[in-house]
Amino acid sequence: MTSDVQQQPKKADFIRDSVKADISSGRHYGRVQTRFPPEPNGYLHVGHAKSICLNFGIAEEFGGFCNLRFDDTNPETESVEFVNSIHHDIEWLLGKTLSKEPLFASDYFENMFEWAVTLIKRGKAYVDDQDAATISELRGSYTQAGENSPFRERSPEENLELFLKMKDGGFAEGSCVLRAKIAMDHENMNMRDPVLYRIRKKSHFRTGNKWVIYPTYDWAHGQSDALEKVTHSLCTLEFESHRLLYDWFLEQLEVPIDQRPYQTEFARLNFTHTVLSKRLLKKLVEDGVVAGWDDPRMPTISGLRRRGYPSKSIRNFCQHIGIAKTNSTHEIELLESFVRTELNQSSQRRMAVIDPVRLTITNWPEGKIEYRTAINNPENESAGTRDIPFSGSLFIEREDFKEDPPAKFFRLSPGREVRLRYGYFVTCTDIVKDKSGKVVEILCTYDPATSGGKAPDGRKVKATIHWVEQTNCIKGSVATYDRLFSSERPDLLDDPFEDLNKESLEVLESAVFEPAVADVASNEVVQFERLGYFCRDESQVNLFHRTVGLRDEWANIQKRNKSK
């Protein structure tokens, strides 16, 4: 069983506390509704996973509902390709198909337009003919009040006429905008007459050419929440200063207090050794640093999926890290530990040698093949056993042999005896080198009496190593992955791309696998014993991606010696 600690941490955080408080105070008559509102202009990454787990999790825990709503208010960057990938990624992450079709902010364009008309009629919005640069300039600064636009005092009638003309395409892009009329000297910059509508004569992937005016985030988001009767609108910290505006709109629109959604902000997720901004992720793809959005090194949901991360481990991770308002960066190792915990339970074991060197047993009967029984998953007896061919001609891992073994190296070296996993004890008697001095073959003798894995005389070996029989092996390749960026916080660097880890991908093309590796399905993750967890690529034949390595004490020992 997965450890209870990682499986069932108590769920409590300031957001869940406030939801509970709202339920007991009857704020929304006990109703709980959330939403996950991605903009379809890129792929989802682990940062989004936190928000997805939060929003869908809270809805489930409190008997409510969570909408998937695409925030598609900007026709210039959005596309149906992203809608599909996001939808798919969410269902994969949650491990279930959504019970309701996704919603779109663009479906509310008509409602938002009507509400904007209401605002205009009440003298709370006006059409401004200033250009973007002038609006920005007159907005003032943090320490200086802004100035009113010369168009600020237009009458509701004039504003309405102009707004209708905007809607009907009577004005050029950028020639005017609709602004809320709040206060140009407000200490919160978002309240200094924010823009509600801008003109974009672009085709929208859902509404086509029906609209030429598009609502901004501030105008679209809260109103969409209200229309859907969302109760708890959860977003990340950078929207904190927008909350005042969010509430102002609902107030002006006279949305009844017991029906109003409330915005609560939490800290977004960051990880060491990677970047999570859409801009940088896009650049990694466009510059060809990675092979695509689903490159196994990418922190995208699709990248992690291809890498073999079980969705459950990501969910468990999100549950474990909790929700807070502190800006924080998680060690990527923590996520990896959740992946290992999950995979240790679920994955079958196989043997593979990814950097092979020949091992010949000199006293093995010529041509004899013997079948050895191996356990498929020691954590799950029902996974059964399989038989693996064994002979005097094997491959072992080059790393498992050292001619001059350093301290604490327990594996094979001249004169030393080790156990071959599920095989026999073998002792290295000689080695063969090529002209360059590279070891090409290791000669051993085996002890037939150690067939059971133990020596009848009670002598012990300090190591068990894995192997693959030569004549029956499957040949293939293995891709191992390392951090994409060398430093812990590449996002803090002036140019994160100077920090790229050039060795983030290594392809070993002469890997060999035991015959039962043929049973491993596409996208299935198996543990290659002593190496780590590996996921079979879905298209390339006999290519395995290393999901994550096993915890490796020998690596720690070497690291410690190095730093001494």
Add this chain to the structure above:
RNA sequence: UGGCCCGUAGUUCAACUGGCGGAACGCCUGGUUUUGGUCCAGGAGGUUGCAGGUUCAAGUCCUGCCGGGCCAGCCA
């Protein structure tokens, strides 16, 4: 020379209305083990950002500092 938010082990989070500062990951030691994995037992690691104040008692309440984040897109 503004406003808002945030400071608890290396990291990320806990600590009900003030009541003996805990956990996970990482690290170290030992045990088990036909994976240097898993599992089990134990350990190190904290001036709760700093300084005052209130109180029998402060991580928690008050004041002032310090450090970090966000905000001046017709992006979200």
